[in-house]
């Protein structure tokens with residue numbers, strides 16, 4: 434039997450969460466870049482493939498949207514809509530729901546006549562009618578409703594004075610930042626805490642790219658960090674709930690099951706009517722134990738963590754345990 438057949442057999446036996454995981458590295462070292470590519474391009478990995486859809490639905494769909502609802506009940510500041518962004522939110526509804534129905538014709542449908550819309554979501558046993566532009570036609574308001582249908586977080590950027598401003602969003606699964614704090618800020622200011630990116634002109638290049646995005650165009654990029662446990666809500670607001678564990682996890686024998694590679698697939702879309710930019714952030718978490726089931730991934734993640742410059746590790750909040758994680762991955 435050839436090695437290729439062996440590899441295929443091992444890959445075929447892997448669970449979906451591994452096969453569909455958006456593995457983010459293309460080499461054994463990682464640096465920031467303005468890494469954008471067209472959306473919906475399928476990417477083959479050592480374990481399977483990802484990226485064929487704009488709005489990915491996976492085994493966590495119902496539990497993720499339920500958790501989002503609970504976070505919003507506890508902390509309404511995770512939704513922000515400055516008044517001039519209301520049309521952009523409706524624009525997102527009229528863009529994303531049809532896209533999701535097209536990608537899932539067996540379980541979803543979207544019909545629109547004028548401003549009257551009907552949305553059916555069989556996965557939630559839900560059928561609703563609403564009117565574009567009428568906030569009272571969707572319970573909880575349009576943005577909260579949209580956030581109950583997709584797993585992605587959403588950020589809306591307004592374009593004015595030749596710059597981009599974060600003026601609305603629904604973010605319940607932030608990787609160590611705060612929507613409430615960032616609302617009203619410019620793209621440049623938002624990236625102020627990130628090391629290297631301003632000096633290396635990555636932020637200005639990214640902003641120039643976004644300023645020129647045409648209506649309907651869709652691109653994407655990935656970003657990554659590490660998170661302890663399958664914890665989606667690592668916002669600044671809940672810092673005391675999750676941050677202290679970063680100091681003790683290195684000595685925890687359960688480290689391979691508890692430390693997760695957290696990958697964000699971020700879509701960048703110019704909404705067709707409002708002209709706003711919609712930034713979708715879809716978060717995937719895969720434990721190091723799962724990563725290690727794909728030998729090439731084990732090696733690459735181990736080396737990336739070992740090689741990452743200290744300022745980047747510090748910013749990502751992983752400096753106290755990345756060596757333990759890397760040592761475990763590279764031990765066999």
Ligand code: HEM
Nearest residue numbers: 465466467468588599610623626627639656657658712749
């Ligand atoms: C091509 C476009 C973009 C590039 C190249 C880019 C680059 C980056 C990088 C390198 C980081 C650090 C991530 C890490 O080490 O974990 C970051 C963080 C962040 N980015 Fe972006 N980004 C882009 C688009 C956006 C957009 C559209 C938004 C929405 C306003 C955004 C909001 C943020 C936020 C909130 C953070 C966390 C900042 C903090 O720590 O307070 N980014 N970005």
